[in-house]
Amino acid sequence: DDDDDDDDDDDDDDDDDFELFGSDDEEEKEEAERIKQERLKQYAEKKAKKAQVIAKSNIIMEVKPWDDETDMNDIEAHVRSIATDGLVWGASKLVPVGYGIKKLVISCVVEDDKVGTDFLEENITSNEALVQSVDILAFNKV
Numbered sequence: 001d002d003d004d005d006d007d008d009d010d011d012d013d014d015d016d017d018f019e020l021f022g023s024d025d026e027e028e029k030e031e032a033e034r035i036k037q038e039r040l041k042q043y044a045e046k047k048a049k050k051a052q053v054i055a056k057s058n059i060i061m062e063v064k065p066w067d068d069e070t071d072m073n074d075i076e077a078h079v080r081s082i083a084t085d086g087l088v089w090g091a092s093k094l095v096p097v098g099y100g101i102k103k104l105v106i107s108c109v110v111e112d113d114k115v116g117t118d119f120l121e122e123n124i125t126s127n128e129a130l131v132q133s134v135d136i137l138a139f140n141k142v
Contacts (some may be wrong), residue, residue, distance in 0.1 A: 010011075026047065054112075055141070056110065057140060058109050058138070059107065059139050059140075060106070060107045061106055061107075061134055062095070062103045063075055063106065063131055064103045064132045064133045065131065065132060068100035068101045075131060078105070078124070079104065079106055080106075083109075084114070086111030086114030086115045087109075087111075089108045090107035092104060105137065108120070109142060121136075
């Protein structure tokens with residue numbers, strides 16, 4: 001009988017050990033889950049801060065008139081009159097093409113998500129009396 005009691009005691013001890021181990025395991029799982037959630041939160045915060053960085057591009061365009069009689073100041077005024085959220089006009093200069101004709105070379109900085117080259121080209125060439133064509137000379141990420 002003593003042997004049986006010893007076996008029962010051993011079984012009980014094993015059960016107790018297992019339960020203790022089981023509860024430790026649960027605590028470890030809870031701790032691991034808490035750490036995981038904390039890291040996910042930190043990652044989300046870090047990502048949110050990064051998302052505030054706005055992708056921008058510097059675009060340099062050349063705007064060509066129809067002939068040497070087109071007033072280049074009118075063309076520049078027309079181009080600079082194009083305004084929208086995410087668009088900032090920069091420096092410009094007149095560059096001789098030949099036969100007394102000059103072209104307007106103008107730069108702008110755009111927010112990539114808000115303004116594209118199609119928008120710029122369509123709006124600049126919308127004044128057909130002044131503008132013959134628009135070409136993109138450079139397109140660089142800022």
